[in-house]
Amino acid sequence: MKIGVLALQGDFAEHLAVLRRLGVEAVEVRLPGELDGLDGLIIPGGESTTIGKLAMAYGLMEPLRAFGKEKPVWGTCAGAIFLSKDARRDQPLLGLMDITVQRNAFGRQVDSFEVGLDIPALARVSKKNPPFYAVFIRAPLIESVDAPGAETLAKLDDGAIVAAQQGRLLATSFHPELNDDDRFHQYFLTLVDG
Amino acid sequence: MAKNGKKEVASFKVKAGLAQMLKGGVIMDVVTAEHARIAEEAGAVAVMALERVPADIRAHGGVARMSDPGLIEQIMAAVSIPVMAKVRIGHFVEAQILEALGVDYVDESEVLTPADEAHHINKHDFKIPFVCGCRNLGEALRRIGEGAAMIRTKGEAGTGDVVEAVRHARSVLGEIRRLENMRDEELMAYAKDIQAPYELVKETKELGRLPVVNFAAGGLATPADAALMMQLGVDGVFVGSGIFKSGDPAKRAAAIVKATTHYNNPEILAEVSRNLGEPMVGRQISDMPEEQKIAGRGW
Numbered sequence: 001m002k003i004g005v006l007a008l009q010g011d012f013a014e015h016l017a018v019l020r021r022l023g024v025e026a027v028e029v030r031l032p033g034e035l036d037g038l039d040g041l042i043i044p045g046g047e048s049t050t051i052g053k054l055a056m057a058y059g060l061m062e063p064l065r066a067f068g069k070e071k072p073v074w075g076t077c078a079g080a081i082f083l084s085k086d087a088r089r090d091q092p093l094l095g096l097m098d099i100t101v102q103r104n105a106f107g108r109q110v111d112s113f114e115v116g117l118d119i120p121a122l123a124r125v126s127k128k129n130p131p132f133y134a135v136f137i138r139a140p141l142i143e144s145v146d147a148p149g150a151e152t153l154a155k156l157d158d159g160a161i162v163a164a165q166q167g168r169l170l171a172t173s174f175h176p177e178l179n180d181d182d183r184f185h186q187y188f189l190t191l192v193d194g
Numbered sequence: 195m196a197k198n199g200k201k202e203v204a205s206f207k208v209k210a211g212l213a214q215m216l217k218g219g220v221i222m223d224v225v226t227a228e229h230a231r232i233a234e235e236a237g238a239v240a241v242m243a244l245e246r247v248p249a250d251i252r253a254h255g256g257v258a259r260m261s262d263p264g265l266i267e268q269i270m271a272a273v274s275i276p277v278m279a280k281v282r283i284g285h286f287v288e289a290q291i292l293e294a295l296g297v298d299y300v301d302e303s304e305v306l307t308p309a310d311e312a313h314h315i316n317k318h319d320f321k322i323p324f325v326c327g328c329r330n331l332g333e334a335l336r337r338i339g340e341g342a343a344m345i346r347t348k349g350e351a352g353t354g355d356v357v358e359a360v361r362h363a364r365s366v367l368g369e370i371r372r373l374e375n376m377r378d379e380e381l382m383a384y385a386k387d388i389q390a391p392y393e394l395v396k397e398t399k400e401l402g403r404l405p406v407v408n409f410a411a412g413g414l415a416t417p418a419d420a421a422l423m424m425q426l427g428v429d430g431v432f433v434g435s436g437i438f439k440s441g442d443p444a445k446r447a448a449a450i451v452k453a454t455t456h457y458n459n460p461e462i463l464a465e466v467s468r469n470l471g472e473p474m475v476g477r478q479i480s481d482m483p484e485e486q487k488i489a490g491r492g493w
Contacts, residue, residue, distance in 0.1 A: 009218040053237040109298035113201040
């Protein structure tokens, strides 16, 4: 199994470290040709405007869309925004997932937070499935999950959607790559295996 | 650790985490909302809101202070990316004001005139994260000990001469490489020698890198300068006067963003470096009298 991490900008090194800890071959992707031979792709946290502009500049938009139609892709924070079809703002989006996101939905950096989340789907990789400790940084909110095939994986206490899945596509508002808890990465790898 | 369902704000993880999201990116100095929009459009990951870029601070002379909150707010309103702003070294009230404004990151910066010649701000007291400058590993770890959630090597701001940025990055990264080869019983003596907290020296050795994100700053003016710093091993770059003191800021800004991503790809570096117009004029540091250098500010 070989997983790519989009390395245009952001915390791609953190994702690579988790994947390598899990014994998976993981490589950086900056140009379209580097998608060849990959079994899955992670789009990291970062600034979604920067990632979008660099993807446009180097001809990655269509290759990424084609990749996501065939293979699993997971976006964390900026990556989730980039996967969405609507970010309520004019910026380059892949539009692979039928979700609407709101950028910086919780406010500015002073409002960034950590919280324990119940994520029933993680029972697939963790029998006891304790709360998942999630880090939100100037995080987006998934305003709505807009297709019958798309489902909500996690919510905050107030009902705000912070993780969603559509087929083999995953979006999280938070950053599992910043924790020592590898369950979300393991869950993504089950989508690659399956 | 946050209990299930209960939010915990302003933890160190969240403060240092924003810097992790900026990695591989370019943070640009801007003095107007219009500059900020140009920077965002070029692909900046954040902007530093200032009244004057460092080259103008040098030319203007006098005391350099925190920018007018009105200007910072205009810049915050103009862009969706994070906005940073500078306070004077040790001026914790300027930092309180920036926290009240809701700025995303505070730079306790040697570019402004220091307000305290012995003490830096106790950054643990704040909800907003701080970035601080350093010239070597000891200075970096002292700042992290005070609560800095991000470090930048200082370079010599406002010169367009990258030599000091290289010196400081080589110093920090080289010292970490030497530290990695030390035996554990040597760490206390080393901590004493570089005047750094022992626990942070130990953590740096274990990680093989600084415990927080480390950008380069001070004198970068071209795409090649940005790629040079990335290849030396920093996590991202600050470009101050180098963009808006050049002939074609929008084009140069976009080129520096691309060079920072593709820092290891000489073909792309050649392509983005082409036809950028005049770079900032610059000022050679080897000709500069010692008293005009600002990197020495910070204790």
